[in-house]
Amino acid sequence: MARWADYGISEVRYNSNRTHIEKVKVHTIGNDNTVGSASEWSRAQVITNIKNGKSFVTILRNYGSWKKGQDVHIVTVNGVEYIRTDQNRRTADNLENLPEF
Numbered sequence: 001m002a003r004w005a006d007y008g009i010s011e012v013r014y015n016s017n018r019t020h021i022e023k024v025k026v027h028t029i030g031n032d033n034t035v036g037s038a039s040e041w042s043r044a045q046v047i048t049n050i051k052n053g054k055s056f057v058t059i060l061r062n063y064g065s066w067k068k069g070q071d072v073h074i075v076t077v078n079g080v081e082y083i084r085t086d087q088n089r090r091t092a093d094n095l096e097n098l099p100e101f
Contacts (some may be wrong), residue, residue: 003030004068008059011101021093035066058096
């Protein structure tokens, strides 16, 4: 089984306008796709790590176990970087329908 990614994102916190992510809960993904404990990262930390070659996916709880979601990418629109699971050019972050904290 191939490793999903370096990190999994399980939860998200948006700003009051819901255009930018303020924080995410990030888990290390093991070689056997085990999911480590969560830590809070800023949006900027995720972007920096993606630029430095780290890979991210969304992860979802499914009856007590983790399920791989979508790959997370940086999409630049009008000079602003957004983190998204799609390549949509909307001026907003979008990580599927992850739970919010």
